[in-house]
Amino acid sequence: MPELPEVEALAQDLRERLRERAITRVDLVAFSALKTYDPPVTALQGTLVEDVTRHGKFLDITASGLHLVMHLARAGWVRWREEVPATTGRPGGKNPLAARVVIDDEAGLDVTEAGTKKSLAIYVVTDPAAVPGIASLGPDPLDDAFTPDVLDRILEENGRSQLKGVLRHQGTIAGIGNAYSDEILHAARMSPFKPANSLTPEERQQLYDEIRGVLGAAVDRSRGLAASELKGEKKSNLAVHGRAGEACPVCGDTIREVSFADSSLQYCPTCQTGGKPLADRRMSKLLK
Incomplete structure (x- = not known):
């Protein structure tokens, strides 16, 4: 399970790759992973990535005021692709792909989850505090306020x-x-x-x-x-x-x-x- 250090490193890596680049589209493959409906995933189309941060073990991609938030759970991961495949494959079965974020030059990232127990969660919100798991987080142990x-x-x-x-x-x-x-x-x-x-x-x-x-x-x-x-x-x-x-x-x-x-x-x-x-x-x- 990705924990604070890995999610922090993912945020740093993706920040360098995504900042000031446009999201072309988000392909949702595992529909059960999406936990919100308003704004819709399609609202991310054409947005400009401003930052990538984390809240505890939640990864947060901020784009034109919207937040694409992901909790990778036990078996989730993010894989960067210099060129995304033309197809996402069929949902379910042995396909580990949960979602694909495509950016302006057809590069992007795959959000995957191994195994049959699916716990990965994806949210599209205007405020990360709208995600229940983020709203209830305790203090961050690496924050200066954690004394x-x-x-x-x-x-x-x-x-x-x-x-x-x-x-x-x-x-x-x-x-x-x-x-x-x-x-x-x-x-x-x-x-x-x-x-x-x-x-x-x-x-x-x-x-x-x-x-x-x-x-x-x-x-x-x-x-x-x-x-x-x-x-x-x-x-x-x-x-x-x-x-x-x-x-x-x-x-x-x-x-x-x-x-x-x-x-x-x-x-x-x-x-x-x-x-x-x-x-x-x-x-x-x-x-x-």
Whole structure:
């Protein structure tokens, strides 16, 4: 799933490619992906791209006052094409194409979604705040307004909620997903199940520093990369996420996994849980 660093890099890459260029048309292939109807997609035809930004994990292409907003969900991605194909293929089936944005010289970008579970969402709005997911976003962790005091308030308000869930909840902190929450907690040497309000002042500062540090480093590594390179860059720099069974790069212990119904988390027992393995959450308890 693209998270804050990848969406930030996508925005930077597309900003350089699209700014001050006209949108010729938007071909919608997966009609269920479009979540708005007014303004219609056809309103983007002939508009001039002014900027490409992000809101949390939402990508926002601003064109002549309209906003083409996309949430790539779990399996969505954006692929740049120097020359778009003449056809989009048939909707449904094995066709991963959800939409195609064509610009003035017949270059453009394909918005795709792999797999059968379709969660990608596309919006055309006059104000990004009209997108429900954007309107409810928490603070951006790389914004200057995200201070240690803001994190302290979040941790207190979330009481006994587990840190992993607090970091991932978009209405609490914007842009952090499953992968980077694992990475942040590993860097901070904290259990994913540690209660939010149980952190000492020193631990709160450590968590704050790692949120900013892990995400900031990922953004720096991704800066200047094309969209086609971002997935590989992310995967090659993850310390624990997606690496169950491998050796922890910090201490050498075996990275463990906890499975849920539709996701999983990875962690290092030595670095994060005092050497104790966490029980599979299907057992709903910690091993003592």
